[in-house]
Amino acid sequence: xxxxxxxxxxxxxxxxxxxxxxxxxxxxxxxxxxxxxxxxxxxxxxxxxxxxxxxxxxxxxxxxxxxxxxxxxxxxxxxxxxxxxxxxxxxxxxxxxxxxxxxxxxxxxxxxxx
Amino acid sequence: xxxxxxxxxxxxxxxxxxxxxxxxxxxxxxxxxxxxxxxxxxxxxxxxxxxxxxxxxxxxxxxxxxxxxxxxxxxxxxxxxxxxxxxxxxxxxxxxxxxxxxxxxxxxxx
Numbered sequence: 001x002x003x004x005x006x007x008x009x010x011x012x013x014x015x016x017x018x019x020x021x022x023x024x025x026x027x028x029x030x031x032x033x034x035x036x037x038x039x040x041x042x043x044x045x046x047x048x049x050x051x052x053x054x055x056x057x058x059x060x061x062x063x064x065x066x067x068x069x070x071x072x073x074x075x076x077x078x079x080x081x082x083x084x085x086x087x088x089x090x091x092x093x094x095x096x097x098x099x100x101x102x103x104x105x106x107x108x109x110x111x112x113x114x
Numbered sequence: 115x116x117x118x119x120x121x122x123x124x125x126x127x128x129x130x131x132x133x134x135x136x137x138x139x140x141x142x143x144x145x146x147x148x149x150x151x152x153x154x155x156x157x158x159x160x161x162x163x164x165x166x167x168x169x170x171x172x173x174x175x176x177x178x179x180x181x182x183x184x185x186x187x188x189x190x191x192x193x194x195x196x197x198x199x200x201x202x203x204x205x206x207x208x209x210x211x212x213x214x215x216x217x218x219x220x221x222x223x224x
Contacts, residue, residue, distance in 0.1 A: 042118065042203070042214030043158075058211075090157060099145030099207040102160035 003027075006091050006106040013081050014114055021076045021109045023091030031094045032074040033058075033103065034066065036087040043090065049074055050097065081113045116140050118206045120215035127194045128223050134190040135218040137204035141185035146207035149178055149189055152217065153200045161189075161202075194222045 004025040013019045025032065030051050035043040045058030047066040055066050063085060065077045078085055088110050092103040119138040127133045139147065146165045150158040162171040167182040175192045191198055201217040 040216065042216045043205075044214075045212070097210070099209055099212075100163055100165050102148065102163050103158075103212070105157035105159070107157050 004091060004093055004104055004106040006089075006109050008109060009107065010110050012112045012114060015082060016080050019078045019081055019111070021078075021089055021091075021111070023074045023076070023106060025072055025074075025091075025093045025104075025106075027093060027104070028071060029093035029095055029104070030071070031097055031101070032068065033092045033094075034064070034074070034076045035090045035092065036060065036085075037090060037108075038087050046076065046089075078111075081111075083113050085111065086113045087111060116206070116208075116211075116213050118204060118213050118215040120202075120204055120218050122218060123216070124219040124221070126221045126223055127191075129194055129196060131194055132190065132192045133194055133220070134188050135202065135220075137187045137189070137215055139185050139187070139204070139206035139213075141183060143208040144182045144185075144206070145209050147180055147182075147187050148203075148205040148207060148212070149187070150203040150205070151200050152203055158203055189218075191220070194220075196222050196224060198222055 007022045033048045034046040049055045049068040090108050091106040094101040094103045149161040152158040162178045164180040169180040177190045180187045199222045201219045203217045205212050205214045
């Protein structure tokens with residue numbers, strides 16, 4: 001089925017561990033995004049990618065690493081997880097950068113860091 | 115620091131009543147204003163993307179207006195139904211970023 005998927009949907013990890021969240025889209029959209037959603041905050045952009053091998057920081061990039069070797073995949077890695085990274089993570093894709101292109105969201109990954 | 119404000123934070127509406135809520139955004143560097151609907155346990159879905167001052171968009175019972183000069187957009191829901199219960203997000207798009215509001219949570223009372 002066409003769409004955008006994320007895995008895992010739920011993850012519990014310990015402080016200091018590395019964890020990778022996966023995102024896969026089947027539309028061949030150029031742009032992909034990682035957001036985190038916390039209570040009381042709007043969606044906050046962590047990283048985005050304009051194309052394979054092109055990534056850039058968003059509003060809250062510290063502690064995260066991304067890569068995009070293929071157009072359809074955009075994994076997000078927490079190098080050494082901290083409790084402050086407990087959040088719901090959404091991956092999104094769009095045909096264009098920001099302005100007039102709507103974004104399509106994956107189902108989210110709920111990450112708990114203990 | 116660019117800020118997008120949505121009001122109210124939450125709203126309880128009787129089934130059948132009409133309602134509206136507001137998104138305020140910077141009036142400079144405007145490129146587009148997005149509205150998304152976010153149901154519990156699902157992911158946000160786009161309702162409207164508006165780019166021109168004075169734009170009005172409609173989808174069924176939901177409509178939106180845009181005033182870029184004063185920096186606000188209204189979302190209207192006519193004859194609220196239980197399935198309208200959701201959080202409604204707006205996002206301000208400049209040419210280099212999309213900034214999200216915290217959302218208005220709408221609860222429809224039967």
